[in-house]
Amino acid sequence: MIRRFIRLLLCLIGVAVLGGGAFYLVTAPDPLPESHWAGLGAPDPVNGQMVFWTGGCVSCHAAPGSEGDAKLTLSGGLALKSPFGTFHVPNISPDEKAGIGGWTLAQFGNAxxxxxxxxxxxxxPSFPYGSYARMSDKDVNDLFAFLKTLPKSANVAPPHELPFPFNIRLALGGxxxxxxxDQSRVALANSDDKIKRGQYLVEGPGHCGECHTPRDALGGFQAGQWLAGAPNPEGKGRIPDITPASKSIGGWSEADIASYLETGFTPDFDSVGGSMVDVQQNIAHLPASDREAIAAYLKAVPGR
Known part of the structure; x- marks a missing residue:
């Protein structure tokens, strides 16, 4: 009897160890090796600046309330409220201690x-790496080089305020x-180079889906609802549908969308509002060809 009990106990321990090992393999961080980032060549900070504006880095990482050139000091501190708790945006200035000044390209690229x-x-994933995963290594390298040219800040953002179990980082592996x-969000048949460029910008560095796509209870995108509009993650209002089926921009032409992204004015001469103000001001820095590519992609995605 005792032997049977011991055998059963050992079997249970073995199952627990195997299960724990499998859980660790599934949930463990999976960074790219240093060798992945070697050999990219000299970065181009001019292109990095365009990536910077596409990604809207200032919208989250500038100090709350900053204006003008002060926005280029990426000291962090913005509080992002969500159903999972409050995330505090970190300092990504080139400061060696408080920011990312001491990071290597591999560390930045893996983030x-x-x-x-x-x-x-x-x-x-309040930091939208789920979208940035689609960026090219070159753009990541160039962005890192541009960030190094910006002013330093010694500000240290407070830690996230997350209740259990959301404060357990290992669970993020699940x-x-x-x-x-890092796959395309939608498959587009017969897309030309212009649409492909727009797809890269919207799905990758522009991370438009992070706000415009509804999420399920665990915070993942709802299947089949890409860019179909979503509740505001901070609880006020709704982020609009921007597919061709949209009641807001569905009737706009590519030229209308590109003009809106440049000027902030709709075809009816209304003006951009809410959190989209920062997005539009960022995208206005891009070359006209990129705004036109974004517009072409938004007209090509399936309506929802």
Whole structure:
């Protein structure tokens, strides 16, 4: 009897160990190796500046309330409220201690494309690495070079305010297992180079879907609802549908969308409002060809 009990106990321990090992393999951070980032050549900070504006880095990482050139000091501090708790945006200025000045390209690249911090831990997807995973290595390298040219700040953002179990970073590995990949969000038949460029900008550095796509209870995008509009993650109002079926911009032409992104004015001479103000001002820095590419892509995605 005792032997049977011991055997059963050992079997249970073995199953637990195997299960724990499998869980760790599935949920462990998966950074790209240093060798992946070697050999990219000298970065182009001029292109990095365009990537910077496409990604809207100032919208989250500038100090709250800053204006003009002060926005280029990416000291962090913005509080992002969500159903999972409050996330505090970090300092990404070139400061060696408080910011990313001491990071290597591999550390920066893995944060951007793998959601893994320099300490090897999972990053929370309030930082939209789920979109940035689609960026090219060259654009990541160029962006890193441009960020190094910006002013330093010694500001240290407060830690995130997350209740249990959302404060357990290891669990983010399970979230990544369910939702994280670097594949195109939608398959577009017969897309030309212009639409492909727009797809890259919208799905990658522009991370438009992070606000314009509804999410499920775990915070992943709802299947089949790409860019179909969503509740405001901070709880006020709704982020609009921007597919061709949209009641807001569905009737706009490509030229209308491109003009809106440049000027902030709709075809009816209304003006951009809410959180879209910052987005429009960022996109206005891009070359006209990129705004036109974004417009072409938005007219090509399936209506919802």
């Amino acid at each position: 951007m494309k793998r959601g893994v911090g320099p300490d090897g831990q999972h990053l929370y 979230w990544k297992f369910l939702y994280f990949n």
